[in-house]
Amino acid sequence: MTNRTVLVLLDPATEVRTSTLELLTIARALGRVEAVALEAPTVEVLAQLGAYGVETVHQAEPARAGSCVSGDELHLPAVVAAALAAAVRLTDADVVLLPTSFAAKEAAALAAHDLGAGLVIDASAVRDVDGRVVAGKRVFAGSWDTECAVTSDVAVVTVRANSAVAQPAPAAVEPVTEGYAVEVAASPVTLLSRTVKADTSGRPPLDQAAVVVAGGRGTDGDFGPVEDLADALGAAVGASRDAAFEGWWDSYVGQTGVTVAPRVYIGAGISGAPHHRGGMQASQVIVAVNSDPEAPIFEICDFAVVGQLADVLPQAAAEIRKRKG
Amino acid sequence: MRIVVTAKYVPDINTERGFSEGRVVRTAGEGTLNELDENAIEAALRLVEAEREAGRLGAGEGEVVVVTMAGPDGDVALRKAFQLGVDRGIRVSDDALAGSDYFGTAAVLAAAVRKLGEQAPVDLVVTGMAALDGLGSVVPTLLGAELGLPTLNLAKKVELADGVLTITREIDDVTESLTAPLPAVLSVTDGANQPRFPGFKLIMAARSKEIEVWSPADLGFDPAVAGAAGARTETLSAAPRPARPEVELVTDKGEGGVALADFLIRNDLV
Numbered sequence: 001m002t003n004r005t006v007l008v009l010l011d012p013a014t015e016v017r018t019s020t021l022e023l024l025t026i027a028r029a030l031g032r033v034e035a036v037a038l039e040a041p042t043v044e045v046l047a048q049l050g051a052y053g054v055e056t057v058h059q060a061e062p063a064r065a066g067s068c069v070s071g072d073e074l075h076l077p078a079v080v081a082a083a084l085a086a087a088v089r090l091t092d093a094d095v096v097l098l099p100t101s102f103a104a105k106e107a108a109a110l111a112a113h114d115l116g117a118g119l120v121i122d123a124s125a126v127r128d129v130d131g132r133v134v135a136g137k138r139v140f141a142g143s144w145d146t147e148c149a150v151t152s153d154v155a156v157v158t159v160r161a162n163s164a165v166a167q168p169a170p171a172a173v174e175p176v177t178e179g180y181a182v183e184v185a186a187s188p189v190t191l192l193s194r195t196v197k198a199d200t201s202g203r204p205p206l207d208q209a210a211v212v213v214a215g216g217r218g219t220d221g222d223f224g225p226v227e228d229l230a231d232a233l234g235a236a237v238g239a240s241r242d243a244a245f246e247g248w249w250d251s252y253v254g255q256t257g258v259t260v261a262p263r264v265y266i267g268a269g270i271s272g273a274p275h276h277r278g279g280m281q282a283s284q285v286i287v288a289v290n291s292d293p294e295a296p297i298f299e300i301c302d303f304a305v306v307g308q309l310a311d312v313l314p315q316a317a318a319e320i321r322k323r324k325g
Numbered sequence: 326m327r328i329v330v331t332a333k334y335v336p337d338i339n340t341e342r343g344f345s346e347g348r349v350v351r352t353a354g355e356g357t358l359n360e361l362d363e364n365a366i367e368a369a370l371r372l373v374e375a376e377r378e379a380g381r382l383g384a385g386e387g388e389v390v391v392v393t394m395a396g397p398d399g400d401v402a403l404r405k406a407f408q409l410g411v412d413r414g415i416r417v418s419d420d421a422l423a424g425s426d427y428f429g430t431a432a433v434l435a436a437a438v439r440k441l442g443e444q445a446p447v448d449l450v451v452t453g454m455a456a457l458d459g460l461g462s463v464v465p466t467l468l469g470a471e472l473g474l475p476t477l478n479l480a481k482k483v484e485l486a487d488g489v490l491t492i493t494r495e496i497d498d499v500t501e502s503l504t505a506p507l508p509a510v511l512s513v514t515d516g517a518n519q520p521r522f523p524g525f526k527l528i529m530a531a532r533s534k535e536i537e538v539w540s541p542a543d544l545g546f547d548p549a550v551a552g553a554a555g556a557r558t559e560t561l562s563a564a565p566r567p568a569r570p571e572v573e574l575v576t577d578k579g580e581g582g583v584a585l586a587d588f589l590i591r592n593d594l595v
Contacts, residue, residue: 075499102496102497103497109463112428113470113471114470116557119428120558121460121462138566139460140458143342144565145562145563146344146564147560147561147562148560149559151556151557188509189475189477189504189505190503190505191501192491192502192503193500194501194502196498196499197498211594233595245516255457255460264594285594287588289581298572301572302569302570303572303573303585304574306575306581307577308577311582312577312582312585314582315581315586316582316583316586317586319582319586323586
């Protein structure tokens with residue numbers, strides 16, 4: 001253990017996502033863990049942070065030219081970045097950890113630029129090696145493992161979901177929330193509107209789920225069998241880019257969509273084009289169902305069924321429900 | 326309307342990709358223009374074309390300039406950009422720039438944009454959403470920061486009216502609409518447009534079109550800021566992953582779903 005201070009971004013502060021718990025677990029192995037929030041954490045959130053060993057939550061109080069930044073603007077990458085950079089200066093922190101969402105990557109880049117910090121995007125591991133921060137990455141559609149050391153004083157790292165198993169601290173602590181002032185530079189960028197997609201499916205978020213079932217062109221637009229199997233497994237549902245561009249499903253797995261690395265990935269009616277493989281090939285176990293025995297996805301999977309997904313998926317769902325009670 | 330598009334020469338994702346001595350292998354003949362930069366070029370061309378159609382630009386006015394940082398092999402990417410119809414192609418080259426990190430890359434590209442700005446005002450810088458080799462998606466943000474320009478990232482929809490750029494983006498389950506005055510930096514997603522196919526005349530003309538090669542000195546840029554020397558990260562290792570075990574393949578004859586369920590249950594994956 002070193003005497004490093006590690007800051008973990010908590011955005012939003014109204015819930016603790018699984019990916020945040022993973023970040024906190026990774027952070028504890030690097031040093032003393034503190035959280036940065038842009039709004040007041042709820043009592044439940046504080047209890048969870050305490051269970052994961054967070055002693056201090058730094059709550060940013062951002063202001064631009066003397067007036068308070070609030071509401072939707074608090075989630076703007078420039079505001080988040082200003083809060084992170086100010087928190088690093090306040091605490092003399094050595095490492096900042098964020099999830100690997102597009103918004104977090106933008107905030108990470110701006111904060112690192114401001115701090116002169118080294119930046120690693122989409123790490124799958126972060127560890128201490130002889131006092132240096134070393135990040136592991138899985139690249140080229142999961143086909144290569146790389147490691148790099150951050151050579152600057154401060155490291156800013158975004159970590160992909162499912163990179164660690166979330167583990168509470170050996171002993172829980174009582175986190176203290178401390179406010180701190182953040183000066184946000186005037187910006188010519190104006191936020192006109194921001195809408196968070198309401199998720200009523202009851203399924204885990206695609207980027208964080210332990211099990212993902214994805215449908216492609218082979219569904220012909222009917223995601224019923226995909227959803228059925230996903231629900232039998234408690235899985236998230238995704239699509240291929242083609243299927244999403246057809247309007248059959250909202251979010252897609254791929255190198256320009258959501259990158260997933262779940263315990264189990266099941267692709268149905270997805271051929272496995274390089275674009276798609278770039279977003280899922282780091283999954284631990286890959287299962288494919290496709291009517292085409294020549295589908296490229298069969299080259300990278302552990303288990304495959306050549307058949308019609310409309311037959312195979314509902315049968316698998318029923319069997320799982322039967323055998324798991 | 327003068328637009329700079331930044332582009333990257335990357336290994337073709339349909340080929341075997343790898344590392345040598347901590348750097349991405351860029352084999353001549355297997356590299357290509359980053360596919361996502363085609364969306365940036367398309368967005369830039371459409372903005373200029375729209376200005377022409379609206380009569381705000383004359384037939385010969387308006388320019389789309391593509392800038393890349395690469396060795397001589399990177400000309401392949403610029404030739405492809407010429408085929409799509411861009412007016413100028415510039416390659417910033419120097420051995421000392423190899424091994425640049427995100428910040429070094431952004432600093433070099435920003436210096437090239439500033440140099441172009443000295444020749445005539447640059448209204449807009451457009452980039453793709455990511456490079457398909459690194460997939461970091463942060464260079465557009467850093468480019469905006471280096472240039473001190475407002476940056477609108479990951480646009481799915483782009484509108485330009487009266488010198489004000491408005492975008493809609495859908496990221497991480499959030500839909501946002503953002504606006505900023507020109508000059509600005511804009512990155513577009515692969516959902517923003519369908520890049521055009523090169524026409525025969527442009528393909529022919531692209532072969533012999535001049536590629537301008539600039540050195541860091543031409544940009545008044547200290548190469549020590551970029552390249553491996555200026556990088557804030559250092560690659561320690563790069564190794565191919567072990568191959569997956571042989572696939573267990575079942576052909577569905579009425580029991581395929583049961584077999585799938587059985588595989589998950591016996592491997593304790595349910």
